[in-house]
Amino acid sequence: MALQRRLALGALTGGSLLVIYFLCRYLENHLSFVPLRQCHGPTQRPSSSQDSPARQSNSDQWSHPAHTSTLPPELSSGTVLPKHPQTPTPKTQTATAAKHKPGKNNSLDNLKTTEAPYIGDTYMREVIQPQTNCSDSIRSRITKTELSGRFLKDVPVLQWAEHVTPKQHQRLSRYPGAHGWGGIEYKTLVETLSVLNSSANWQLLDDWKDLGNESECIRCAVVGNGGILKDSKKGKEIDSHHYVFRTNGAIINGFEQDVGSRTTHYTFSTNTMMNSMRGYARAGFKGPPKSKETRYVFLPDHGRDYLLMKAAVTHTLVEQGPEKGKDPSKYFGQDVSAEKLKMYHPDFIRYLRNRFLRSKTLKTKYKDIYRPSTGAVMLLAALHTCDQVSAYGFMTPDYKKYSDHYYDKTNHQVGFYINHDLRMEMTLWQQLHQAGLIRLYMHNEVRSNQK
Template identity: 55%
Template sequence: MLFSRLSFHVRSRTFRQVLLLLCLMSLVGLLVTQKNRIISGVYPSQSEERSNEELKDHVNKEDINKAANVTKSIPQTTRLLYPPTKGPSRPLTTKGPSLVNAVTSQSSRPQNTTRKIISSTYNLGDTYATDDMHVNSKCPNRIREKFRNAENLKEKFLEMVPVLQWKKHAQESEYERLRKFSGAQGWMGVTWHILNETLNLMNSTGNGYMFDTWNGTSPCIRCAVVGNGGILNGSRMGKEIDSHDYVFRVNGAITTGFETDVGNRTSFYFFGTNTMMNSLAAYGHRGFKRIPRTVETRFVLLPDHDRDYLLVRAALTNSIVDRSRDKGKDPAHYFGTNLTTEHFKILHPDFMRYLRNRFLWTPILNTKNRDIYRPSTGAAILLAAIHTCDQVSAFGFMTPNYQKFSDHYFDVIYRKVAFYANHNFRKEMQLWQDLHKAGIITLYMRD
């Protein structure tokens, strides 16, 4: 009897050990199969303070690598949706856009190129409205002329792509066209009611033209675009930056205490509601208590969601945000009081889609994670300047020697630059190099 009980005990213990071993093997197997869906930790990098919730799903790197091999040759065309104007001095018109099929480029000829695009089952949306608000200039050595001579870039560039959206775009036909695209690339996440109310408040040509305050004597508009990269710490570029006709800044643009390196003027402050809120929360302890707000400052919004339009609507009606995520917030806390319609400008979704498709295409667009990707706010500000200014100098943007510098110029200790899946900073860095080599921009590289 004793021997029988002992034998049963040994068999029971062995059974438990085998069962435990099988469980461990199953767990290891699960981890191995899911290893490609685990992404290393990422942090907000130069010119971008994105919250983790913006990243949505993890990205399958194997899917992205496969997507990079998809190529197709297509013509690059635009669609003329708005009748040409005669520049910023033209009286305000609210006449709706007419649909006219046309091919437009800097040479007014069709452009053929071979580039990577996503599969035919996904609508890339490589058709855009046209707008000539920033076309006319008497500057003899302007960016638009340089694009014509840049072999690797001229077929990407569309001279008449709309940069800003305003009242004339508040048309139901436009809403139907653009609500097919999500995020910054379209109006999918915005109701017609909110969009229509907001854009109808943007009823001045100053909302459609970047430089409504221009009164310079020079024929050329010179712009300094300032990112937040650590390369500016100790650069002593402040005086040169402030000497430009206009100074563009973005997100956590701290100037107090750093004037020698980054200057103190802010003509345009670029932001998304999400990136602005995150910057104020993240860098308040460094002195970023409020966004740049001076007599010359204009606010340029990169909209991602309905909350962006709701914030502008509340600011221009001197009211409190009445719904959505920011319900109860007072825009005066961020932008001040006594605002006019010219204080705000909003990037056009066609412009953001155009930047993504032609300048910053990345293999993630061939995967199911495509919706999390767009150009960074820093990339949007620099490319907006390139499409509106006559001459552009860029400071504080990522360069090949970025590892020598901390993530931001205002970092107290060295902070390594890391990368999000929703932007492609290396792609952007290469684009800045290409634009610099072509003479389209002057990039500060601290060599």
């Protein structure tokens, strides 16, 4: 009898352990987001492509702003946040990245990822020939830095007529905002992008052959609006570059001595341009700079960007949306042509977000409105197209010493909002400067040189 009881107890114990084992296996397969320490002991979360070098060196770069709202003013007035698509990444002629190892030129083809679908570290690839044979170009230097693993030289910076196809629309429609074509009707895309059908529309620096004067290297000045430029006396130096990039509320009149007077490329989204015209009107901003050499580079945040682009090219009024009935010539001049209008490719913006500015915000409910700031997109676009880049008016570690903008009449501290990660951007500018990939204007360097 005692033997029977022991056998029964052993069978019961074995059965219980078997039930626990299968229960743990079920939880592991179906509830993988729950730590299964009770089943397998301590676990270590596997690394993924989200842990890029930028994030690893930037563990404490995000904190919620001191403002009462986590949304910036341009997103606090009736903006509808897009629902996040959960469609898996398609198989296309693109390349995919899994892990980014600094210091190595990884072959990014045919690699599998386990990242969230909205990340989409998969991009259109094109053969993009450099416009110069500059021996000291950023492209040649970046291969020798720890940032080389993040740099893709063949992601198109701009989108144009040849990019809009049903297949590409299906692929990009899964990404919202500036990172794709989510919510944009195919008809609108065709009508807009089909008029961008010349070489000037896919080349950011389309007039280099005429402008170069046999220069070996393309030198670009990228000018932000930071208060560090006040009393900098950098105007002539800025204007001496082949190209001068500006963005948003770029007020020039009265500040030429500090910021220069030329503008070859003005980067904006329709939203940021309209808000700049409203918010900085008293400071003197009446609209985008206008000159014969100025190109207008749209950062397409919404469908309204495509509608304004189409109206500008066709010299008609905007058909619908917030700008319905408005005349684009008011912003870009009466003689604006399709050759002077350009639009960033959503793959390029998503690539910048994923490879260079992978913020912790992407793990929050605000992931769909987060993107690199307009100034960051502009600076990184220059990094991918120019041979040598000098950056002025961008945030530096001593930013608290300066007002938000160089044209502020009274001191305004920099505001931090959830849709951009300005601290991460500041860290990236320092990394690029220290790696010799850009020359970043900083007051402390000026003072040390004067001593």
